[in-house]
Amino acid sequence: MTRLLVASRNSSKLEELRRILDGAGLEVVGLSDVPPFPEAPETGATFEENALAKARDAVAATGLPTVADDSGIAIDALNGMPGVLSARWAGGTKSDAANLALVLEQVADVPDERLTAAFVCAAALVHPSGVEVVVRGEWPGTLVRKPRGTNGFGYDPIFVPAGETRTSAELTSSEKDAISHRGRALAQLLPHLHALSA
Numbered sequence: 001m002t003r004l005l006v007a008s009r010n011s012s013k014l015e016e017l018r019r020i021l022d023g024a025g026l027e028v029v030g031l032s033d034v035p036p037f038p039e040a041p042e043t044g045a046t047f048e049e050n051a052l053a054k055a056r057d058a059v060a061a062t063g064l065p066t067v068a069d070d071s072g073i074a075i076d077a078l079n080g081m082p083g084v085l086s087a088r089w090a091g092g093t094k095s096d097a098a099n100l101a102l103v104l105e106q107v108a109d110v111p112d113e114r115l116t117a118a119f120v121c122a123a124a125l126v127h128p129s130g131v132e133v134v135v136r137g138e139w140p141g142t143l144v145r146k147p148r149g150t151n152g153f154g155y156d157p158i159f160v161p162a163g164e165t166r167t168s169a170e171l172t173s174s175e176k177d178a179i180s181h182r183g184r185a186l187a188q189l190l191p192h193l194h195a196l197s198a
Contacts, residue, residue, distance in 0.1 A: 001027045002197050005034060007058040007068035012153040020177050020186045025197035037061035047084055047122035048134050055126035063128050065196055071121035071181060073155045077110040096154055100147060115143040121181040125189050133192050137184030
């Protein structure tokens, strides 16, 4: 079975990626499963740049085909921010609670009808042969003013997907995987991943 490295240490994200990739005929491993290597900071201006840089670094260090993603939330009333800074929006603590609190504070005066947002995920597959594929998934919706739900991470508790009344954190894992930004991006990568295991 071909080993596929997912360039992440975020256990929630890794679990989500493993669920989505289940059945692809690949042994999915995370950064904790390979020898440590220097990881460059995320300095790209776009999700795509960050995902590709992470995947390239991991392939160079491990020789394994690698999927890396960069994702976040783009809030229209904040001109698309936090965007690539989503995980660090409230500073270096990388605390979901602090990030949520800061975003809610920043949109406190924005009318409900203007609380539109989208989760964005860019996913990059880099193969040791030099083949690179980068895809993007978007999940539109609106924000709510108080967190709801416990099944998720990041901004899930304040994001209501379009066509839903529940927040992303109130959806089941399988419901979220089927429609999320990460699910949409990885669905585009699946044909390339199946080719790895063929």
